[in-house]
Amino acid sequence: MRRPTSRPTAATKSRRVPAAALLATATLLAATACAGADRPEGEGGGTPAADLRLDATTPAATGPVKKANWLLEDEPDSLDLDAQGSSAGRVVLTNVCERLYQLQPDMTTKPQLAEKAESTDHGRKLTFTVRDDVTFHDGTKLTADDVLWSLKRHASKDMEQSDEFENVTSMKKTAPHRVTVTFKTPDAMFLKAMAGDAGIVWNKKQVTKSGKEFGTPGQPDACSGPYELARWKSGDSIAIRAYDDYWGKKPLTREVVFRWASDSALVNALKTGAADGAYAESPNTAAALRADKDLKQYYGPSTAALALIPTDRGGLTDPKIRRALSLSLDRTGIADSGYGGLVQPWATPVGSGAWGYEKTAFAAAQKKLTRLAPASPTASDLARAKKLVKEAGAPTDPVVIGTDASQGRTVIANATRAALQRVGIRAEIKTVPTAQFEEFYSDPSARADIDVLVGDWYISKADPMGFYDNGLSDSSNNWVGFKDAAYDRQVKQALGTLDDAARAELAVTVQRTFVESAVWIPVAQVPTILVLDRKLTGPTASQSYLYYPWAAQLGARKG
DSSP states (O other), X not given: OXXXXXXXXXXXXXXXXXXXXXXXXXXXXXXXXXXXXXXXXXXXXXXXXXXXXXXXXXXXXXXOEEEEEEEESSOOSOSOTTTOOOHHHHHHHTTTOOBXXXXXXXXXXXXXXXXXXXXXXXXXXXXXXXXXXXXXXXXXXXXXXXXXXXXXXXXXXXXXXXXXXXXXXXXXXEETTEEEEEESSOOHHHHHHTTTGGGXXXXXXXXXXXXXXXXXXXXXXXXXXXXXXXXXXXXXXXXXXXXXXXXXXXXSEEEEEEEEOOHHHHHHHHHHTSOOEEEOOSTTHHHHHTTOTTEEEEEEOOSOEEEEEEOSSSXXXXXXXXXXXXXXXXXXHIIIIIXXXXXXXXXXXXXXXXXXXXXXXXXXXXXXXXXXXXXXXXXXXXXXXXXXXXXXXXXXXXXXXEEESOHHHHHHHHHHHHHHHHTTOOEEEEEEOHHHHHHHHHOTTTTTTOSXXXXXXXXXXXXXXXXXXXXXXXXXXXXXXXXXXXXXXXXXXXXXXXXHHHXXXXXXXXXXXXXXXXXXXEEXXXXXXXXXXXXXEOSOOSGGGXXXXXXXXXXXXXX
């Protein structure tokens, strides 16, 4: 799902990271380039980008914990993810609610509340077999009727996940434990969506009973996960406790209490031990905590990436100029000097967390594309870039780079200006307040006088095809007006290809076209950051923490 831009036209939604979230990772790094880095295993100084290691998991816990205190950056507006799909609410509810499929720490998916899913009618029907040994937290049994009701609720107009169902023609209960979804055309992304918020199974009885108050303080949850909602004191805290009758493996930590703080308050809570952990989003969090010997930081795979997004005006409307910029951009300099090595130079506009299948094929394709988006430009790269500029003709007007004053975006904007100047193109930076910058994503008139935006994105599905609909001719995120009939055809073919190996082959082809045409210009991939008290271990370190019950594996660390 893409946020907060206008809804995409394809069924493969991508979700844009709010600036305060993804660039938190980026901004903190510039401030800590000289600080000692606490690597996932062992100690070390600053981490060169080339040496950055991403681990999907943390060491397994060896003992139980009575209570853990966890920090969020904001209090959730709602715990009804159909109505309000905030990251804060998701970090809590991923331990309370379950989905038909489950995203794993390594970003693969497996059946969860559905025992299996069978595709028939040449991919136009998908039948879920629902587990019969699951109870909701009020003790009632989860049934296929709850599954069907939940899917229909997700699909309702104006619900957060409704665009996951645009290709659906019908959803029916076809046996006591079976629900069948019928599609207009085969849909490879739908099963991926079932591991996200579109796959949550609600307790129909409880949601109906709560009515409009569902998801607000004082209301019970309507889920079946390893934890149940114990209390929500508005303005103070949210607590979840282990559900004794959970059908799966019981959690090691009995209770998790969530509070929210930002900036110095969040840092102080972690430093003093008032909080035991957090998935870092604040610009100051990880920077201020990297040298703390009582805390560890873990970096995991994510789909998040930094990219330059060209608009429909100025010199970058010419693909040769865009390719020249990509060839001349010093990504290693951005990563090492600007971000302490905690982002990696990257040749595609989506991070490696999207490789939920066929990882070897995607890794090889990523490596090949460094010839178009090198980590550090060589003399040969700059010569190629200058040749492209000569063929196209250097723009007469300076290229305007849009950014806000956050340190992360400022670093990239300056590097972009330097890259353009290196190949004989004048450039200038336009800095606006963060609130105004956010409007660039959704309002074409707001970006009417900029040529390229310093952007940040992640996708909610572990599949690169969850991103490349952004290059479709009719995509609202194809700002530069890229049009390629073969590309459109291949994207749509990939979205309907259910076989992973075959879809990966198509995805690699689509990806190559996207990068060769520089529809967006990739800069770096950005990891997930987990900050944790050294006495604790176990949670996932990957982006799966938004969809996987990470708290259920939180526990004591040996020694």
